Amino acid sequence: MTTEVRSLREFKMPDVGEGLTEAEILSWYVKPGDTVTDGQVVCEVETAKAAVELPIPFNGVVEQLFFPEGATVDVGTVIISVAVAGEAGAAPATAPAPAAAAAAPAAEAEPERREVLVGYGPRTGTAQRRARRTTTATAKAAAPQPAPVAPAAPVAPAPVAPAPVAEAPAGERPLAKPPVRKLAKDLGIDLRAVTPTGRDGVITREDVHAHAAARSVPAAPAVEPVVVEAAEAVVAPVPVSGSGDVRVPIKGVRKATAQAMVASAFTAPHVTEFVQVDVTRTMKFVRKLKESGELGRDVRVSPLLLVAKALLVAIKRHPEINAQWDEAAQEIVVKGQVNLGIAAATPRGLIVPNIKDAGSKTLAGLATSLGELVETARQGKTSPTDMQGGTVTITNVGVFGVDTGTPILNPGEAAILAFGSVRELPWVHKGKVVPRQVTTLALSFDHRLVDGELGSKVLADIAGLLEFPKRLITWG
Incomplete structure (x- = not known):
């Protein structure tokens, strides 16, 4: 047998x-x-x-x-x-x-x-x-x-x-949705010890918080x-x-981020330049694109989209800023394409996925790619491939109500642009002080690759494009 x-x-x-x-x-x-x-x-x-x-x-x-x-x-x-x-x-x-x-x-x-x-x-x-x-x-x-x-x-x-x-x-x-499981994990709570109040015995965020409050006694x-x-x-x-x-x-993404930031801060000599920009026309342009739907009905249009496009156009005019430092060969490597990173805060920590060959995309294509990138990051589904090979980064600190900052370079990249909040401020416009929509841009760059002249030209180009967004069409 x-x-x-x-x-x-x-x-x-x-x-x-x-x-x-x-x-x-x-x-x-x-x-x-x-x-x-x-x-x-x-x-x-x-x-x-x-x-x-x-x-x-x-x-x-x-x-x-x-x-x-x-x-x-x-x-x-x-x-x-x-x-x-x-x-x-x-x-x-x-x-x-x-x-x-x-x-x-x-x-x-x-x-x-x-x-x-x-x-x-x-x-x-x-x-x-x-x-x-x-x-x-x-x-x-x-x-x-x-x-x-x-x-x-x-x-x-x-x-x-x-x-x-x-x-x-x-x-x-225990029955619970992934965000609730993540919350319980962050608070050090065993879901098996939590009393569920949700439908069909599902544990809710409120259940976790209630258990945490009782446990803190x-x-x-x-x-x-x-x-x-x-x-x-x-x-x-x-x-x-x-x-x-x-x-x-300190583990996972947070550990890697901490190590990368320390390495970047103490390896690349950082220089940061700032500029205030009247973005009133840009904000009107954003509203026009939303209302017209010319980029696509399902495409999300935001000021970040035009900031990204302005940065890509500025890099096209000054490609030397899209570079990396090769320590072993003692060479500056000017990259052939722009892989545009967008810093995203997630429950697991800060990640920087990038849009491959972003410089070759139309405004509509860039909007689609940006929307997909953000949605994937929010769902926690960003793949390692999407975070490899970045050449330049944007960090949108304005969504937190912050005017500006001195961003630290993503390791291996030559520049990072911080986009601050857009506020209505008194501004001299056509000889009169009037309320205008104003933002502050901060560009940090690796001074080994980018000198003050190149960094200033790139930042000035971005500011000029956002002040007069129609140039995005003629310059891009």
């Missing part, structure tokens, strides 16, 4: 961008015992650049999840194992050696169970990872393997199924905080007992 035998296949954390070394597991969409198919998304991870969903490349049954949600995992490390159908009559590839099988219960009971301060279930022991288990069937893997979250069960039917990672022992995953005695090593720390803020302070682990 022949029986179907299954063998294990391991799925490793891929490099979802260029040269990334690690990623954080945001959510698992499967648990041990689930059947998966080739191409099915099994988890969502966050790299230093974006959140990405990972599909499994084969069919089978999930045997083990090696890391919980919130863990940071090195690229190339196994994160999930799947039992796939093998050839009849072959020995099971996952059968553990007797010694290892006997040692498993002891390994499970050995560390002390301690509760964490954030909502990802109990952790085992202190800050150190559990040493990986080795079996005769898996000893062929020479590379270091990650420590499993829970002891793996054989593929053959077992009396007790392995517990899913980051799930309540006897409950289902000081309790005695104070709980000893659990130390979590950096590789397994979660993003959720961890309240400091009795002090009211909140500690937020």
Whole structure:
């Protein structure tokens, strides 16, 4: 009598961008015992650049999840194992050696169970990872393997199924929308502990805030905080007992942004120039484009669109500002196309996706690309490719009511333009002081590539185009 035998296949954390070394597991969409198919998304991870969903490349049954949600995992490390159908009559590839099988219960009971301060279930022991288990069937893997979250069960039917990672022992995953899950994660709240008031048992933002308010009442005695090593720390803020302070682990996009800004500030010599501009005609032009619908009925028209077009026209007139510094070759590389970055604030931190070859687009094409970029960023679906290869950036601080600032260069770029708020101010117009719509532009540039003359010409061109927007047609 022949029986179907299954063998294990391991799925490793891929490099979802260029040269990334690690990623954080945001959510698992499967648990041990689930059947998966080739191409099915099994988890969502966050790299230093974006959140990405990972599909499994084969069919089978999930045997083990090696890391919980919130863990940071090195690229190339196994994160999930799947039992796939093998050839009849072959020995099971996952059968553990007797010694290892006997040692498993002891390994499970050995560390002390301690509760964490954030909502990802109990952790085992202190800050150190559990040493990986080795079996005769898996000893062929020479590379270091990650420590499993829970002891793996054989593929053959077992009396007790392995517990899913980051799930309540006897409950289902709480019902909540992604923004609510993100809010709970940021506040360090376990959704399983929140009482839902929404329809069909869905947890709302109000439920999370109410739970956070109740949890903030000081309790005695104070709980000893659990130390979590950096590789397994979660993003959720961890309240400091009795002090009211909140500690937020620096990970993912925020960590990458912090490192990039420090590197940029202390590598490229920054110079920032400012100019106030009468944008009354630009604001009228924006209203005209909206009312006429000549760029398309579904196209969003905003002052940022004309600022972006003005910057692209200025770069066309002065292409030397669209450049990069090659330290190794000691050369200035003037880029052949403009990949226009737009700084976007998201719940995961500041990201700068860019519009590829923006200089070749018409005003309508630029408006479409800008709208798609902003919408994708808001949904948290910006891909790593969209944030690679930028050559110049715009940061729109005016949406926050800020007049101007001294923006820091996106690493590898020569210039960044800050667009301030548009305000009605007294202005000398045709010899009279009258109220006009005025904004302040700030251009920061790398003084190694851009001298004062070039930077001033570019900024003056942008200002002139926004003061007389019809030039966008003749100059562009």
